[in-house]
Amino acid sequence: MNLNKYTAWARMGYAARGVIYLTIGSLAILSVLGASGSDADSKGAVMTIKSQPFGEALLVVLVIGLIGYILWRAIQGIGDADDHGTSVKGLAIRGGLVISAITHSLLCFWIIKLLLHSTDDASGQSASSTVSDYAGSDVTAWLVGLVGVIVIGVGLAHLYKGYTCGFKKYMAFPADKSEWMTRVCQFGLLARGVVWGIVGWVVLRSAIVAGSSDTKGISDAFEWLRTSPFGTWLILIVAAGLFAFGVYSFLEALYRRISK
Template structure:
């Protein structure tokens, strides 16, 4: 197997790992909308996966996938393998990809800590010891301005996802025939828009709480879903977003299968796609 081909397989595994995480989040959110539980975030979804039969093995696979996905996101940003360019728009997209790489790298690190603590047979508390960098920063005195600045990240991600879903611009990166895209396109659009809505709500939660937020736990997907539940017809709204997050997991699995992946990495032979 050539080095590039191996890297492509790792990147595809990364998309699949993201799909697993969002599938679990979506299922928990759907159950919560039906009154049968509480929403989950990416951390608690991994904790749930660890508790399943062969959970340690499954989490280990997800760790490899998330780490590979983080590396792929950083490569997309720094090497511009998707040709976003150096315009203002292109640099914003690449910055978002880089932040995504850091975020998924942190999630992989959290999952590794969870796996190690599980192997050491500590009951349920691996996640409680994880100190999030954003939480540390927001715990400083007079940090509300930093909160508002941090809110720009999920706001930008949310708006980008909604535009990407509405325009179906993701199609340019897919190597699938028209029959496949006939099914993939609407599901992916729904999933991207739903994830965008969730991220915009995270930004709103950050802004609203900016002057008083004591951040040992910055708001995430779980908080956004809980916020939806408190709105009029909240159960219905959360159910729709939950289905959208499941649709986003399908989009991630579709990327794992059909996305064009160009591995233009220094020191390897030639760039590779599928």
């Protein structure tokens, strides 16, 4: 597959993801300082961007970037752009890339609805409650529990990728900057792995123990950290890590090898 024509879309996509995670990390840090009223998650990041001068124009640019990211993730997963192959491990990685394309498509759709002033978040009706209208609560709770297990797996994959520096084979860092760039990427991946692990645990526990099918996200992970010993310090460390993951995303936009 000739990937040259997708390079610009992929790089815009990584940059868009970088904007989101830089904002999430900043919101989490500000929340500890008592200076933020927005949730430290993707939607909170989007609302923060929208509140800035020319916010809606910025969101249009973000949507374009996310479309690029969705396209690139789909090519990675379905077209196997990174040569993961058809082994069990390779198919698991490619499946995760396809899921990433789907989840970011949902975020992109939500932003478009926000720009069209047609979101219904204010009604308080979550997606999970709509699902429960069509399936029994026990069934949906178990399905959400399965999602929790998958999210934990994603978190572990990020921890492994960060610990082993598995990302480096896809990057073309300048030789004189490689060391600090590698450390920033490691920190960001490890922090994101911790967050997804916590999100998965919160989802799994609420679904299986409490029988809940409510949606959970990054803000719930921070809330879990907040109630832990040394919660404030843990939030600051993880928030800094998510900020670092935003930097990692921008480094991917600049230095990731896209073409074979």
